Amino acid sequence: MIQLSGLTKRxxxxVAVDDLSFTxxxxxxxxxxGPNGAGKTTAMRMILxxxxxxxxxxxxxxxxxHELVRPLRVIGSMLDARAVHPQRTAYKHLLYLAQTNGLPVSRVHEVLDVVGLSEAAGRKAxxxxxxxxxxxxxxxALLGDPPVLLLDEPVNGLDPEGVLWIRTLMRGLAAEGRTVLVSSHLMSEVALTADRxxxxGKGRLIAQGEIGEFTGTGADVVVRTPDAAAFARRLELSGAHVRPGGGDELLVHGMSAPDVGRLAAAEGVTLYELTTRHASLEEAFMELTRDAVEYGSAR
Structure with missing residues (x-):
């Protein structure tokens, strides 16, 4: 478990991190x-x-x-994948880390195999x-077989096979009961990997919770009907909020798809489509952080 309580860094x-608390x-x-400049890296550096x-x-x-005697046995981390002496081979880099934490040489070979670098073990980083x-x-990060993992942008530079591999790895580690904290700007990948x-933003906590709490909110019911204008008025009289979606499409908020279907049946309205469209994680993230963007592009 990782626990932050009133964490602040000036x-x-x-103020890079401002009274940040979460578990x-x-x-x-x-x-x-969080957006660029939100304080994620600073918070992770303080954890480490x-x-x-x-x-x-x-x-x-x-x-x-600082109280951990063999830190790699407790928490494995990756903040900057390039933070390796360029003249060291992959094997030597991991060997030196293993020796400082009392880990056997066999563990170096094991993790090289896990990440697919066994054949490149003798190459300079x-x-x-x-x-x-x-x-x-x-x-x-995996060297000490730690119960806690902290990874910053782990899929950067990976090809599709590599992205699938790290996603499967992280979910597998969590399934074993480990704590996995991963920072990323790739919303689509986070949506496929994260549980919570x-x-x-600006160093402060904006929101936390299960991922479904973010993607399950703001859902629209998509309705396509030749009677769009008339049905829109009927939906609004029933308490729904309706936006035109173009042509014969309506976007209905505040009423479930079954309720829309029942109303259409009662009114004798022909429906071409009746589906629920959930907000993407990217949409939810942009909405939550729109007032916390420190380095935004011109619009």
Missing amino acids: YGDK VPPGLVTGFL GLDVPTAGTATVNGRAH GGFSLGMSQRLGIAA LVII
Whole structure:
């Protein structure tokens, strides 16, 4: 479990993380989301003891990172896949990490095999592609077989096979009862991988909960009928909010598809289509963070 309580980090007048509190439970993949500059990386660095909080605490299984005697056995992490000495081979990089945490050499071979880098074990990390660097970073995170994983943008640079692999890996680790916190800007991938979300903006918590709470809200019932204008008025009289969708399409909010169907049957309205369209995670994220975007593009 990862637990943040009142976590705050200031750099002079700049507040990067502002009284942030949330818990990342075991057995689930938790997506950690926010716009650029939201404070995600700073929060993760404080979890890993790389930055000292101005106030508040960040603990891993009840202990601060600096209190962990063999940290790789408790929490595995990847913040920057390129943070490897370019002249070190993949094998030597992992071997040195293993030796500092009292891990057997056999574990190095195991994780190289897990991430698909066994044949590249003798190659220098400086010659790796971004995708290969990501795999090496994930190997380092898995080295101590830790109960807690923290990964920042783990699918960057991976090809479709690699993306599917890391998705399956993360869900498998969570299914084993491990705590998995993953930060990403790829909403479509988060929607396929995460069980729950923590969303922050300008250093503060905006929302958290099961992923269905985000994608299940704001659903529209899509109706196509040759009697669109008349049926729209009837729907509104019944308490629904109706928006034209173009042509013979209506977007109905505030009334379920079965209720729309029953009303159409009672009114003798012909329906060409009656479906429920849920908001995408991207749409939900954009709506939640629209006032927390620090570096937005011109419109």
